[in-house]
Amino acid sequence: MSPDGDNEAGQLIVAARAGDRGAFDKLVANHLPRLLGVALQILGEKSDAEDAVQNALASAWLALYRFDLDKPAGPWLATITINKCRDAMRRRRFSRLLRLDTEDGVDSIAHPEPDQEHQLAVRQELEILQQEIARLPLKLKEPFILAVFDGRSQDEVAQILGISRKAVETRIYRARNFLREKI
Numbered sequence: 546m547s548p549d550g551d552n553e554a555g556q557l558i559v560a561a562r563a564g565d566r567g568a569f570d571k572l573v574a575n576h577l578p579r580l581l582g583v584a585l586q587i588l589g590e591k592s593d594a595e596d597a598v599q600n601a602l603a604s605a606w607l608a609l610y611r612f613d614l615d616k617p618a619g620p621w622l623a624t625i626t627i628n629k630c631r632d633a634m635r636r637r638r639f640s641r642l643l644r645l646d647t648e649d650g651v652d653s654i655a656h657p658e659p660d661q662e663h664q665l666a667v668r669q670e671l672e673i674l675q676q677e678i679a680r681l682p683l684k685l686k687e688p689f690i691l692a693v694f695d696g697r698s699q700d701e702v703a704q705i706l707g708i709s710r711k712a713v714e715t716r717i718y719r720a721r722n723f724l725r726e727k728i
Contacts, residue, residue: 555614562609569609573602576619579705580626586694587630588637597633601626620707627687634675677727681720688713689720 560568573580580601584594605612605625612621681689691702692713699717703710 554618558609558612558614558618561606569606572618573605573622576622579619580622583623583691583695584626584630586696587627587690588633593633597629598626601629604629616707620705623691623705624687627690631679634679638672638675673728674724677724680727681723685716685720685723688716692717
């Protein structure tokens, strides 16, 4: 096990694979605050973030047999959490589309007040940005989200994703260029 794992973490994973839920709980306890922080930054709402992390941990538990013991658990858990956040954002966008047909949505678009016009424009810009971020290749999206939305340093992102600091720097640069071209 590398950066975040020592012999104890490896033993916890082996015990968790054998069905020891307590070992799994101990393993994720150290990562839980960071996972919640990432999810909160991505989703913006505490309850959605908690749901995404809970779903991520359930998925991690079910996929524990696939985990490579030579790698740190932090990046693996962060990746699963980010994927669950993406799922939540997709559901949220779909839900918003359905709500546009409601009477309240039609009224706010049909009779906008100056503040509502500004809010609508900002909301549309944010949706375009979210769509473009969603289109980023995974290799660019993960470091970008962790650095920009979660406010982590490039060194922290490198540790979480198990890549070099230079790779993080390059991927964030490419993600920003991609977004500038699209927006």
